[in-house]
Amino acid sequence: MATDDEFPEGTRSLWQDTCDLPTFVPLTRDIEADVCIVGAGIVGLTAALLLTRAGRRVVVLDSHQPGGGNTGRTTAHLSNELDDRYCELARVRGLEAARQAWESHTAAIDCIEAIARDEDIDCDFFRRDGYLFLAPEHTEELLRRELQTVHAFGWRAVELLASAPQFDGPCLRFPDQAQFHPLKYLAGLCAAVVRGGGVIHGDTRVEDVEGGAIVVTKTSQGVHVRSSATIVATCSPICDLFAIHSKQASYTSYVVGLRVPPGSVPPALYWDTGDPYHYVRLQATPAGDVLIVGGEDHKTGQADDGERRFAVLESWARARVPAAQERLYRWSGQVFETLDGLAYIGADPGGAANVFVATGDSGMGMTHGTAAAMMLSAQIVGDKSPWGGLYDPRRRPLRSANEYVRENANVAAQYADWLRPGEVDSVADVAPGCGAILRSGLSRVAVYRDEDGEVHACSAACTHLLGSVSWNHLEKTWDCPCHGSRFDRLGDVIAGPARSGLRVLDPRTLR
Numbered sequence: 001m002a003t004d005d006e007f008p009e010g011t012r013s014l015w016q017d018t019c020d021l022p023t024f025v026p027l028t029r030d031i032e033a034d035v036c037i038v039g040a041g042i043v044g045l046t047a048a049l050l051l052t053r054a055g056r057r058v059v060v061l062d063s064h065q066p067g068g069g070n071t072g073r074t075t076a077h078l079s080n081e082l083d084d085r086y087c088e089l090a091r092v093r094g095l096e097a098a099r100q101a102w103e104s105h106t107a108a109i110d111c112i113e114a115i116a117r118d119e120d121i122d123c124d125f126f127r128r129d130g131y132l133f134l135a136p137e138h139t140e141e142l143l144r145r146e147l148q149t150v151h152a153f154g155w156r157a158v159e160l161l162a163s164a165p166q167f168d169g170p171c172l173r174f175p176d177q178a179q180f181h182p183l184k185y186l187a188g189l190c191a192a193v194v195r196g197g198g199v200i201h202g203d204t205r206v207e208d209v210e211g212g213a214i215v216v217t218k219t220s221q222g223v224h225v226r227s228s229a230t231i232v233a234t235c236s237p238i239c240d241l242f243a244i245h246s247k248q249a250s251y252t253s254y255v256v257g258l259r260v261p262p263g264s265v266p267p268a269l270y271w272d273t274g275d276p277y278h279y280v281r282l283q284a285t286p287a288g289d290v291l292i293v294g295g296e297d298h299k300t301g302q303a304d305d306g307e308r309r310f311a312v313l314e315s316w317a318r319a320r321v322p323a324a325q326e327r328l329y330r331w332s333g334q335v336f337e338t339l340d341g342l343a344y345i346g347a348d349p350g351g352a353a354n355v356f357v358a359t360g361d362s363g364m365g366m367t368h369g370t371a372a373a374m375m376l377s378a379q380i381v382g383d384k385s386p387w388g389g390l391y392d393p394r395r396r397p398l399r400s401a402n403e404y405v406r407e408n409a410n411v412a413a414q415y416a417d418w419l420r421p422g423e424v425d426s427v428a429d430v431a432p433g434c435g436a437i438l439r440s441g442l443s444r445v446a447v448y449r450d451e452d453g454e455v456h457a458c459s460a461a462c463t464h465l466l467g468s469v470s471w472n473h474l475e476k477t478w479d480c481p482c483h484g485s486r487f488d489r490l491g492d493v494i495a496g497p498a499r500s501g502l503r504v505l506d507p508r509t510l511r
């Protein structure tokens with residue numbers, strides 16, 4: 001169990017530790033733009049760059065600062081092999097869909113490489129091989145099926161090998177993958193956007209996006225942006241209450257970074273076939289080479305045992321990489337899984353005119369996100385994207401119906417929390433630096449006691465669709481188990497679909 005002393009401010013990623021991004025002032029007056037972009041992660045900033053290059057007046061708004069979302073907590077494998085496998089996509093949507101997905105992820109890696117080169121962004125971009133090896137419960141048949149599918153749609157360079165460089169047993173080798181430092185890349189994107197005439201505002205929360213011939217993007221400070229189009233690039237869309245969120249699920253994924261001696265692990269991307277799977281790569285830092293190992297995912301807000309998950313990841317890594325030395329990093333973040341393993345990119349499925357969304361990263365948000373920026377910027381300047389149908393946010397693949405029912409049954413079950421007793425009987429039971437749920441009559445209260453002993457209380461009702469939030473000891477956040485909204489310890493919203501904070505209560509009214 002995570003001790004609250006160990007993570008007083010939540011975890012920090014390797015990227016946050018090794019790169020300072022610029023900060024931007026809030027928007028304080030009404031303005032007009034050709035395109036308003038909500039969210040300054042990889043999607044928002046890549047779209048901002050492509051649109052400024054196309055001569056559009058662009059304004060980017062972020063509730064925090066650039067890179068503060070999942071782009072700062074990724075592991076930044078740039079891959080055109082699908083996490084959920086092409087053989088599975090071909091089964092659900094056909095071989096042509098698999099081919100198009102490959103084409104789009106390949107184009108996204110090429111786009112990142114070209115942007116880094118053309119904008120002179122020093123972001124540790126390197127081409128790497130990728131190796132998919134077997135989890136103990138799987139057989140070579142799984143690899144053969146994937147190989148057969150990728151060869152069938154034309155990716156002939158993938159090969160079956162008897163053994164991956166670092167990991168025992170048969171594997172598939174995927175050439176021409178890549179890796180980079182995501183925050184150095186975002187810092188370069190910010191500079192390029194500003195150089196190109198784009199405007200970025202931080203600490204500017206968007207509370208509503210009203211579609212129409214003129215889209216009105218409304219901030220919590222009461223100022224508006226009027227634009228011909230708005231891209232909602234908030235990772236989990238805040239413009240749509242239901243349509244998307246019933247088709248994707250938020251998972252929390254964990255990462256450890258272990259120091260390794262130079263040359264002890266061949267530089268490559270490594271993934272196993274487990275579910276959840278392990279993902280491994282190297283990153284050079286001023287402190288030496290770091291082996292970055294991710295996995296141990298669970299549905300957001302449905303487990304609070306981050307410390308145990310870190311320990312499992314670490315021992316998994318040490319068993320396979322005996323040269324691994326001390327742990328330098330550990331962090332967690334959110335990924336959004338869709339019904340068919342592909343992102344949702346395109347016009348807002350809720351029907352708001354000239355509003356666009358990009359979500360459902362499926363663990364591949366660097367490439368899905370870059371492809372989204374390419375597609376949406378093309379659409380806004382009047383070009384057609386060849387992958388529009390593939391990523392259409394309105395789709396509901398028929399062969400994924402079981403998954404749809406299972407995920408929504410899981411969400412429905414979370415509402416039973418409202419009938420359960422609280423985790424503590426009184427506020428006196430909440431230790432400094434901790435949060436817990438207290439029952440007060442018919443309601444559930446999210447109680448947090450700060451390090452100085454002061455008690456803060458909020459309604460536990462998530463402001464999206466009234467799920468009951470739960471405490472995340474590791475990150476010191478309140479996480480909603482229904483669709484993954486997250487709130488800080490005092491109840492301010494960090495991540496959607498919720499757009500506003502938890503209702504603050506007077507702690508003096510509690511036992």
Ligand SMILES: Cc1cc2nc3c(=O)[nH]c(=O)nc-3n(C[C@H](O)[C@H](O)[C@H](O)COP(=O)(O)OP(=O)(O)OC[C@H]3O[C@@H](n4cnc5c(N)ncnc54)[C@H](O)[C@@H]3O)c2cc1C
Binds near residue numbers: 044063067234254335
């Ligand atoms: C542990 C982990 C490992 C991963 N590994 C990989 C990997 O190896 N390869 C890969 O391709 N992908 C990976 N991913 C996925 C990838 O990191 C994400 O999908 C991607 O970073 C999402 O980018 P984004 O721009 O959509 O969102 P974000 O980077 O989350 O940016 C969204 C921004 O929107 C802002 N925002 C939110 N709400 C509002 C609001 N109401 N108003 C204004 N602004 C708002 C936030 O502050 C944030 O800055 C990983 C993710 C995690 C967590």
Ligand code: FES
Binds near residue numbers: 462
């Ligand atoms: S995120 Fe949907 S109810 Fe909380």
